[in-house]
Structures are given as structure tokens and as C-alpha cells.
Amino acid sequence: MNRIFESNFNTRKMTTNHFPSKLLENAVNEFANLPGIGKKTALRLVLALLRQDKEDVINFGKTFIELKENIHYCKSCNNISDAELCGICSNPARDHQTVCVVENIRDVMAVESTHQYHGIYHVLGGIISPMDGIGPDDLEISLLENKITNSGIKEIILALSTTMEGDTTNFYLFKKFSKYPVKMTTIARGVSIGDELEYADEITLGRSILNRTPMDDIISF
Secondary structure, eight states: OHHHHHHHHHHTTOOTTSOSOHHHHHHHHHHHTSTTOOHHHHHHHHHHHHHSOHHHHHHHHHHHHHHHHHOEEOTTTOOEESSSSOTTTTOTTSEEEEEEEESSHHHHHHHHTTTOOOEEEEEOSSOOBGGGTBOGGGSSHHHHHHHHHHSOOOEEEEOOOSSHHHHHHHHHHHHHHTTSSOEEEEOOTTSOTTOOGGGSOHHHHHHHHHTOEEHHHHHHO
16 A cells, blocks of 8 residues: 555645645655755655555654664763763773864764774864854864863874865964974875765775874965
């Protein structure tokens, strides 16, 4: 019967502005609120859910409710975690004197996939972008400064996207933390200028981490 419903729906060639059900329209609108999801894709997703067993749909909904209610942000690095301290920060085998600074959680996953980095992370939660109204006070910089002053950090790796906003943030952090006795480096330009870090392939990103460049050399240049 579900297949008949979908077939009849398609043959009517209804636009997403003419739904046969208000419930269907509401569900489509919720999916369409997600980034990268248009109305047509949202409609396909909702119709696919309608073909699923009721229990499967209930579990689907519960998963996201549990995610929203129970997820933590690591109190040390701001990464997503199931506990107050993420698995990376709580791992004694990691190099806790080296911190890789990234823009978001997707970048942590990208660097981890290279298997070339064994330190810990700090997630800024964004980059400085005056056009978008994002300034230094909107980022998790104070948490990073506290880590530098109290945790014996020896090196900060600035692994931000090689965009104008990323370079601006690199420069700001370098100037802010230059008073501390900590080595500051940035990923090598194996990552193309203008690229988002999460879209770099694993080999290129891994080499960029290994061949990182001292920030002093870049600023003086």
C-alpha cells in the first residue's frame, strides 16, 4: 500500500507547494531546514521514512532526541563527547603537550583519519569572519589560553582552513599567544589555498600536519 501511495503521489506531479497532507508538509519542512537539504530531497526522505516500519521510524526519532539531550562538549577541548572528557583528551597515550587547533568537530575527524597526528585538539567553534559578524569573543579562545598557561603545552599547531578567514584567525592567535613560551606552527600548504580542511584528502592533510611550518617564518615573510 505504501508503494501505491508513493506511485499515486508521483503521478500527480505535485509541487512541494501542494501537499495532500499537512502532516507530510510539516515533516518535509523540518527536513528542509537542515543545511544542504532542499524541498525535493526532503520530500524523498520523508516518503522513504513512510515506507519504513513504525518501530524503525520511532528508533530514528529517539536517536536524535538522545543525541540532543545527552551529548557533551569536552570540557578540555570543546570536542563532541559522550562524557565530560572526550576519548582523545582522556587517552594517556596521546601527546598532551601538543595541541592542534581546528575550526570545528569535522576537522578533528579529518585530521584523525590521517593517522599522522597523536597529540590533542582544541576546537575553536568557528573562525574570525567580520562579514559574518564573528569576532574573537565568539570563539573558544579563552579555554585555549587557559590550557596554554596551566597544562604545560609546548606546541600549538594552527590547522585552520587555508582561507582568508582562516589566515586572519591564525594571525590573531599567533599575536595573542606570542607572549607565552610555546612553539606555534601551522599546517604546510599542501592543502590548496582557499580549501576547507575537512575536504582535503587524507594523504595531503597528513603530510601537511607532518611538514608544518613555524608561524614565525610565515609572519616575518
